[in-house]
Amino acid sequence: MNYILIVDDEEDIRDIYEMVLRRAFPLDVMLAGSGSEALSIIQSRGKPEIIISDLRMPDGDGLYLYKTLTEKKLDVPFVICSTDPVAVLQRKFPGIHGYIEKPKVIDSVVKLVDSVVTKHEVPPSYVPVRISFLLRLGTVHFELFMRLSDKKYVKVLNSDEAFIPSDAERFLKKGLSHLYVSNEDAEQYLNSVEQSISRASDYERCPSELAVMSLESLESVERLAHSLGWREGVVDAAKKAVNLAIEVVSTEPNVLKLFKQKLNDSHSKFSNHVGLLALLNCAFSYQLGWASESSQMKLGLAALMHDITLDDSYYENINEWNQAACSSTNKTFEVIKYRNHPVDAANLLLTIKNLPPDVDQIILQHHELKDGSGFPRGLNSSRISPFATVFIIVEDLINFIGDSKDFDERVDLFILERTERYNSGNFKKVFEVLKENVQKVRLKK
Numbered sequence: 001m002n003y004i005l006i007v008d009d010e011e012d013i014r015d016i017y018e019m020v021l022r023r024a025f026p027l028d029v030m031l032a033g034s035g036s037e038a039l040s041i042i043q044s045r046g047k048p049e050i051i052i053s054d055l056r057m058p059d060g061d062g063l064y065l066y067k068t069l070t071e072k073k074l075d076v077p078f079v080i081c082s083t084d085p086v087a088v089l090q091r092k093f094p095g096i097h098g099y100i101e102k103p104k105v106i107d108s109v110v111k112l113v114d115s116v117v118t119k120h121e122v123p124p125s126y127v128p129v130r131i132s133f134l135l136r137l138g139t140v141h142f143e144l145f146m147r148l149s150d151k152k153y154v155k156v157l158n159s160d161e162a163f164i165p166s167d168a169e170r171f172l173k174k175g176l177s178h179l180y181v182s183n184e185d186a187e188q189y190l191n192s193v194e195q196s197i198s199r200a201s202d203y204e205r206c207p208s209e210l211a212v213m214s215l216e217s218l219e220s221v222e223r224l225a226h227s228l229g230w231r232e233g234v235v236d237a238a239k240k241a242v243n244l245a246i247e248v249v250s251t252e253p254n255v256l257k258l259f260k261q262k263l264n265d266s267h268s269k270f271s272n273h274v275g276l277l278a279l280l281n282c283a284f285s286y287q288l289g290w291a292s293e294s295s296q297m298k299l300g301l302a303a304l305m306h307d308i309t310l311d312d313s314y315y316e317n318i319n320e321w322n323q324a325a326c327s328s329t330n331k332t333f334e335v336i337k338y339r340n341h342p343v344d345a346a347n348l349l350l351t352i353k354n355l356p357p358d359v360d361q362i363i364l365q366h367h368e369l370k371d372g373s374g375f376p377r378g379l380n381s382s383r384i385s386p387f388a389t390v391f392i393i394v395e396d397l398i399n400f401i402g403d404s405k406d407f408d409e410r411v412d413l414f415i416l417e418r419t420e421r422y423n424s425g426n427f428k429k430v431f432e433v434l435k436e437n438v439q440k441v442r443l444k445k
């Protein structure tokens, strides 16, 4: 079968291209992570209809791929894609089929492919999405389907349900590599996705002037990750995600100013709480397999912003404040202020332009509880988003550990005491993963 070849070292971007192209064209789409990988696919499958290639990649970049193909006299329409301006690309790659300037990839790629490949006669009702991509996203705001035949699809996951490794395994074991979303949902999703592409590609370029993480919180996170049985690399991934989140926060001068004031003292309770929470949230999300830049960044961003309107003094007795805010009888000014801090923070967040979706939900819901006894809205577990679920469990864990240095003991006790609390809906799914990791690492000892 003829095919389209996508070459990009960013997994997320490859998977988005695949979704876009399979939605529009009746052709197979092959994915390569580097120029060298692309060449070996061409060697085994023959010439593709068109190649869409990233410029900067390790192990054979876009220029290397293009030159090798030209030397071999393999005449394939070649499209180069980069954050560099088109004029620069034109100079490097004169006379090729097309140029795409990131992040505006979606319309451009469809147009460029359309000039060599014929589109679907009738647009498909369902669009394939790679299972590994769904896992990296962690959650989707649409229903997922499994394909039984050309015309028959069955629903396998509700919208806003957490997608965790055991879900992925269930389908991969059946030999499936993709699940499906409705064409309308795919369109909606793809419309919202370009912003995260630009963040992922721009990240390396602008180091931030804000530092939220003290060395102590980094060290605590390393030790906690170890005690929780999280794999190597989670903390590094978390650091990257938190930096990305800081960069987003820094784009809004008023928010940046507020942060600078609050983070002036890197030993303040606020800095420690926010730093620890941001890192642990991102690390746990990565451990859950929710490894896309945007999923982790959302949790990091929510952690940075969630308590931004609170004074440091609240942290002295945070558990008491939480209890007071949950009880509807206590109406002192301080308690009301505390009860409203998720709403205040979410409102402030909305002043940041180009915010990724979901972050305001996480912040609004970070004090909700499974049984509807939380605040500010008293939601029950079915209405709490998967990302907020992770956030709530992680913050609960941090408060539970408190000042104790015996992480193993506190973590084990947490698992024991909270199993009942987190026993339904997304809470259960996420908590089970936490529990399994701890059990595995304790068995090894």
Ligand SMILES: [Fe+2]
Pocket: 273, 306, 307, 395
């Ligand atoms: Fe907090």
Ligand SMILES: [Fe+2]
Pocket: 306, 307, 341, 366, 367
């Ligand atoms: Fe809070």
